[in-house]
Amino acid sequence: MQSLAKFTYASTHYRPREGMIAFILHRISGLAVLLFLSIHILDTSLVYFYPSGYEDFMDAYRSPFFMLAEIALMAGVVYHGLNGFRIALFDLVFPAAWTIDRERFSVRLTIFLAFLLWLPAGIIMGGNFIGYTFLGW
């Protein structure tokens, strides 16, 4: 907890550049995916020993909050994977490419590609959200 407080203070008192933004997004998306997977393993396990509880979970997933959170989660999954690939590529294959210009460009490209890859899923999931929530599907 103390390290989180120290990190929060420092990261809000230092002017961030692309690499720092990529790092923070990577952490947040990673934690979000971990949280979702934990909940998902828990709810799926309910099928075996508490089926009605599983149904309750499925109903909760159709609530506006969860549906919006899943759309955001999708963005997190795509970004986390792409950014991890970017870092592994630079670190393990092309360390000489770690120049300031290339690094800044690579972060922007990663965020743009993540947005592009997320867009179809976002449209489909967004359509479902509108349908379930407002059109009574």
Add this chain to the structure above:
Amino acid sequence: MLVTLKIKRFDPERNPSSWWSSFTLEADPADRILDLLVRAKDELDGSLTFRRSCGHGICGSCAVRVNGTNKLACKTLVHDIGSKIVLEPLLGLRVEKDLVVDMDPFFASFRSIKPFLINGDPLPANGRERLQSPAERMRFDDTTKCILCAACTTACPVFWADGEYIGPAAIVAAHRFVFDSRDHGAAEHIVALAEAEGIWRCRTAFQCTTACPREIKVTKAIAEVKGAILRGEAR
């Protein structure tokens, strides 16, 4: 031009918490931030405390946060920053007074990688220097430029969260010896890097490279040391 120097102050003997002081100075756009600090201390407030030594970007004493970014006060000019200049101590190290931080943990990390030439071989037949080619020298040229100012380590988000992390400066020092053809002690240099608080805590946030006042390609050096360890070349 008229410049406002806003400085984060801390003096445990006067006040347990920090406060801000503002100084308004007449400055030339080509003045260095260090010049302003010296003048503020000499003419306005003698209790203002900061580190300085050479004043020419070699000793690494005067690294501070200038408008939220680590810089050497002696290499940063007023016209690079503007008329509103905010100075704060480096992050992640305990503040002792005003802009002075406790550098002991930083130097302890530096010493842990054994930053000296290790070569047990007997001297060459002529009893003089161990020669290396220009290409061999260029292999680690970039990392010889480090002045141990701590700008990189204190810009690292991993170091902010975990002060035990060895930090980019120590890895840069290890790079300087691991890739030196005259050095035969790579295995000893990397012992501290292989530990839990060593090189693998690096998350390549790239803050170190952007903060380095000597323009060392720090993240590249870290990646090269990682690669040398992974491929078993650092022996």
